[in-house]
Amino acid sequence: MGYASKPFSFFLFSLIFCTNLELIPLAESASDYTALVYKGCAKQSFTDPTGAYSQAISALYGSLVSQSTKARFSKTTSGSGQTTISGLFQCRGDLTNSECYTCVSKLPQLAESLCGKTIAARVQLLGCYILYEVSGFAQISGMELLYKTCGATNVAGSGFEERRDTALSVLENGVVSGHGFYTTSYQAMYVLGQCEGDLGDSDCGECTKTAVQKAQVECGNAISGQIYLHKCFISYSYYPNGVPTRSTSSSSSSSSSSSSSSGGTTGKTVAIILGGAAGVGFLVICLLFARSLLKKHDGKYGYI
Template sequence: MGLSLKLSSLCNIIILSMALFSDLKPADSASPDYANLIYKGCARQQFSDPSGLYSQALSAMYGSLVTQSTKTKFYKTTTGTTSQTTITGLFQCRGDLSNNDCYNCVSRLPVLSGKLCGKTIAARVQLSGCYLLYEIAGFAQISGMEMLFKTCGKNNVAGTGFEERRDTAFGVMQNGVVSGHGFYATTYESVYVLGQCEGDVGDSDCSGCIKNALEKAQVECGSSSSGQIYLHKCFIGYKYYPNGVPKGPSSPSSSSGSSGSSSSSEIKNKIKRNGTGTTGKTVAIIVGGTAGLGFLIICLLFVKNLMRKKYDGVLHPCTYKTTCIRNIIENKEDEANKKNPTPE
């Protein structure tokens, strides 16, 4: 009875421990891929707002933009009660985001804008999946071709035929943005490219803006294996995969507008994550497996020890097989003689 209770308790401990270790999993990233901050641009001048009218107009504009982000990927609006307090604002989501992801992305921008820029008379906050821009009436305008931000990868792949592949992919993408009316993503010989223009830019101006961005990428990033160029009215991004573009459930293919959204989104997610999720899962599996094996060994040793204590001195007292067999034969012969005594 005591042995059964001990074995039962030990098994319960092992089961509980295995359950705890099997629940190990890598922590989720702090924010989804589309919410990564790319850059911010804040005007130097703050609102002079003793009456609170600017704050009211800004709040109304934010609310309108967030509401519209559930329905469309680009929206521009103007708020304010007087010409002096008029604020124009807009948002745009990446062309391959779903409506739900677009909303989730845009809904982060008002708070971020307040934290990063405060109550400036103009601000722009660019996330990897969307951006927000606002400015008061009369704010100085800049050229749509002006470069706002750039980033180039550290890997240099000169002399591998990369530049020719990239430039061909750039040409395909420039034409695709026009046919896609503002958004296009495709893969050409291991080079993934994506381009997008602001929603109110016409096809002709969009083509010119994208061309300008591509030329800047060639100059600014040179032989870098990846890069992103953000102009005032458009942006482009590219990445070279020497071993081929990784494929998900949907392999990346030419896409325009909202088509092919899962393809380009999957590639961007893989670029951002850099395999950290896989590493975390592997570590969890190794730790859980090692712990389980350790507990199993302890269990077996414990049971073996208990069995020794229970049966010590009870087993047949034979030490060597030959002696054991001889004793058994002699005992059998004695029993047979008792049952069948030899007649005198």
């Protein structure tokens, strides 16, 4: 087919059409994980007179979508010979199985509509991504920058850089100890990182470190940023008024609870206790106030 000699290019995934858009915080809604982040399509399309490629891709998609009901990462191959196609999907580590399936099930149609019959494609949503490539492509570096987006608002002073850098340093260590996924809050910073599911801890740490360095250079003092490398991605968001509570659907996932830092978990627990105590205190005040009112109208209402 003549494509093996051409380097595998996703245009360096330079579709930075959202570069100046504000980063969508992962904490704000349960449905934003299906929002499109970027697409990467190979320049060359395949000819398919016998329909062999179409059948192989269809079988690949079917297998990956099926696996997404019980796993957050899976690789598979389909077809044979020159029509062999390899692919994988991965969901964000804090998604439930149901959310993962919902996310992944949208990807085949998106890849087809966005990239057509290209010999390789990658489509990234906020909560998951899928990629495939026809046998014979040259591999790109796992550290290669595919996509970036930085918040339009810059933060000057107030120790922002120190907070960001410390939070990202915690993230670097956390992704390794979390075996590929980690998220935490640190002094108004919310950070998240994930490596491709079959990447070892050491390589994951190196990939995340590279992503952090690129975030510091590429995004500067931007209030938020996302950096996607071929084998890992990170995101950070700064909330001057405090990191908002994350969605129930995400926080209930077992991966989220196992990969969050103990400090973040403790902070949430303290917030719940204080919130509960404040609620009880408010209720007591209301009851006492009602009691005083009803005592004045004791004969009419007769509640107390």
